[in-house]
């Protein structure tokens with residue numbers, strides 16, 4: 001069982017901000033002291049580049065940088081050489097899409113997505129249609145964003161070469177049936193691609209059990225430093241996938257005539273000087289989550305979310321969009337109040353949420369509204385914070401929300 005009072009002591013944020021309620025974890029998360037220490041060690045001990053220097057300081061960071069892959073191998077149940085460092089989910093999803101465009105997908109091939117997806121798992125496919133005639137189609141979802149397998153089966157056809165969906169969606173918190181979707185994809189010779197930005201930080205992810213081909217997620221949404229992320233890919237697929245960025249560190253050699261030879265995966269995807277301190281800090285975050293136990297994190301958050309959802313149902317001044325989902329954020333609007341005004345009212349009461357479209361700009365096709373208020377939790381949030389949130393939200397009216405500006 002996760003002891004939230006003990007856990008909160010690991011995060012200096014709570015000492016620095018004793019009165020603030022942070023419910024914007026879908027955007028980014030607070031950092032435990034061990035991650036802050038790992039990053040600052042790089043600056044205080046002495047910076048050096050990785051995989052380029054033959055002196056002890058450089059070799060020290062080489063070892064830590066490479067070892068981080070093992071932490072993610074443990075977290076995801078894969079091999080260390082199946083872990084690629086990126087700058088975040090956006091970078092990961094673009095590398096996967098553009099990497100596949102080059103030597104997996106051809107004009108006319110179809111990628112199945114949903115209207116639930118974050119921009120980074122929509123826009124690359126949109127551009128691909130413009131640039132190379134690769135098509136996308138939508139698997140229908142229900143009003144709370146969930147894919148039902150009978151709809152996924154109907155959407156599948158011989159032209160489909162990939163399914164690309166979020167593990168948990170970033171507004172409605174729909175937890176998609178990844179294992180069943182992967183089986184469906186593979187029965188039809190298609191790849192299974194997962195945007196894990198809102199799923200990996202919050203519970204166990206066993207890529208072998210799920211049989212996922214590619215997974216992208218962000219480090220900063222799991223207690224890691226900014227500008228960090230991961231691609232997991234099955235090794236033979238990583239070997240076949242084309243890197244988007246070319247440059248130092250990822251090539252084995254190149255000749256004046258234009259011949260190029262890349263490094264093996266994963267290095268071939270890490271062109272240029274990487275975010276060394278970010279990667280090392282991210283490794284520390286992964287070890288920290290593993291020490292808490294991903295199952296414990298999931299159980300704690302599920303319980304907290306269920307409590308939050310029950311308390312939301314007491315409010316008669318809100319439209320609550322995802323009352324039945326067990327995971328992810330609480331999405332709502334106060335009746336007649338613009339989402340941003342609700343967000344500002346909550347902010348004036350020391351509560352941080354996000355309001356707007358949350359980069360899921362076609363979700364209005366599902367829920368019929370462009371903007372929502374999103375309260376997103378992490379394992380350090382508490383029922384007392386939820387109670388305070390309910391108390392403040394209960395009193396919001398149009399007059400009050402607009403009144404805070406005058």
Ligand SMILES: Cc1ncc(COP(=O)(O)O)c(C=O)c1O
Nearest residue numbers: 088089090118120166170197218
């Ligand atoms: C589902 C999902 N995918 C992708 C992203 C993009 O993550 P990043 O901004 O770290 O690249 C987010 C961020 O909110 C997200 O929620």
